[in-house]
Amino acid sequence: MNKLLNTLFAVSVACATSLAFAQTPPATAPAQATNVAPATPAAGPASPKSLEAKVAMCIGCHGIVGYKSSFPEVYRVPQIAGQGAKYIAAALNAYKTGDRKHPTMRGIAESLTDQDIADISTYYENLGRAGRKAAAEKPSREPNAQVAALLQKAACASCHGANMSKPIDPSYPKIAGQYADYLFVALKSYKMENNPASGRNNAVMGAIAKQFSNAELKALSNYVGSLEGEMQTVPEPRFHRSNH
Ligand code: HEC
Numbered sequence: 001m002n003k004l005l006n007t008l009f010a011v012s013v014a015c016a017t018s019l020a021f022a023q024t025p026p027a028t029a030p031a032q033a034t035n036v037a038p039a040t041p042a043a044g045p046a047s048p049k050s051l052e053a054k055v056a057m058c059i060g061c062h063g064i065v066g067y068k069s070s071f072p073e074v075y076r077v078p079q080i081a082g083q084g085a086k087y088i089a090a091a092l093n094a095y096k097t098g099d100r101k102h103p104t105m106r107g108i109a110e111s112l113t114d115q116d117i118a119d120i121s122t123y124y125e126n127l128g129r130a131g132r133k134a135a136a137e138k139p140s141r142e143p144n145a146q147v148a149a150l151l152q153k154a155a156c157a158s159c160h161g162a163n164m165s166k167p168i169d170p171s172y173p174k175i176a177g178q179y180a181d182y183l184f185v186a187l188k189s190y191k192m193e194n195n196p197a198s199g200r201n202n203a204v205m206g207a208i209a210k211q212f213s214n215a216e217l218k219a220l221s222n223y224v225g226s227l228e229g230e231m232q233t234v235p236e237p238r239f240h241r242s243n244h
C-alpha cells in the first residue's frame with residue numbers, strides 16, 4: 001500500500017508542476033486510494049492509518065502552497081486547514097449531493113462515506129492549530145468606503161462575524177484570509193444555480209451574490225482575502241517524506 005500511495009504522491013507532484021493538466025491526475029487517484037483504504041469501523045475514532053489513507057487524496061492539492069486549479073478559471077485551491085469542521089463537512093456533502101458542481105471535488109466527495117467526512121473534517125480543523133493564533137475580534141484592516149458599503153448592503157458580518165472569521169453557525173465558513181482569487185470564484189459560483197457543469201446551489205449565498213456585479217464581488221473578495229484569518233495551506237509531512 002505504501003508503494004501505491006507513493007505513486008499517488010508522485011502523480012500529485014507531477015500535476016502540481018503542470019498547470020494545464022492540473023485537474024487530471026488527482027481526479028483518478030481518489031478511486032484507487034479508496035480501494036486500498038482499510039475498512040473503517042462504522043463508529044468510533046478512525047485509526048491513524050486509515051485517516052492517513054483518506055487524507056492522502058487531498059494533500060496533492062490542498063497540501064501544496066500556491067497550488068492552482070484551472071476550472072472554471074485559474075485560481076488557488078482553497079485553504080482548508082483551520083476551517084471549521086462542520087463547514088468542511090457541509091461543503092463536502094454539498095459536492096456529494098451535487099449542490100456544488102466542481103467536477104473534481106464532486107468525484108472526490110462521492111468516494112467518501114459519512115465517517116470519512118467526519119474524520120477528515122476534524123483532521124483539517126485541527127491541522128496547524130499549534131502554530132496558529134485566533135483572529136482578533138475586529139478585522140485586521142478597515143475596508144475602503146466602496147467595500148464598506150458593499151459589506152453593509154448584504155450584512156456579511158452578521159453571518160461571517162465582525163472579523164469574517166467567527167461565523168454565527170459552525171456550518172458557515174470562516175472567510176477572512178482565504179485566497180482572494182478563490183473567494184471571487186466561490187462568490188460567482190453562487191450566482192450560477194442549476195447549471196449541470198458548474199456553480200453552487202445555495203439559497204442564502206445565492207440571494208446575496210446576485211445583488212452584486214462581478215466587479216463588486218471582486219472588490220469584496222480582495223478585501224476579505226487581505227484580512228488576517230485562521231486558515232492555512234499546510235504542507236503535510238507525509239508528502240515531504242515521500243518526495244524530498
Ligand atoms: C485535484 C485537486 C483537489 C483534490 C485532490 C482535492 N481538492 Fe478539495 N478542492 C479543490 C478545488 C479546486 C476546490 C474549489 C472547488 C470549488 O470551486 O467549489 C476545492 C474545494 C474543497 C473544499 C471547499 C472549501 C471551501 O472553502 O468551501 C473542501 C472542504 C475540500 N476541497 C476538501 C477536500 C478534501 C477533504 C480532499 C481529499 C479527500 C480534497 N478536497 C481533494 C481541489 C482539490
Ligand code: HEC
Pocket residue numbers: 078090091094150151154155156157158159160171172173175178183186187200202204205208220224
Ligand atoms: C445570512 C447569512 C450570510 C450572509 C449575510 C452572508 N453569508 Fe456568506 N455564506 C453563508 C453560508 C451559510 C455560506 C455557506 C454556503 C455553502 O454551503 O456553500 C456562505 C459562504 C460564503 C462564501 C464561500 C466560502 C468558501 O469557502 O467557499 C463566501 C466567499 C461568502 N459566503 C462571502 C460572503 C460575503 C462577502 C457576504 C456579504 C456580501 C456574505 N457572505 C454574506 C452565510 C452568509
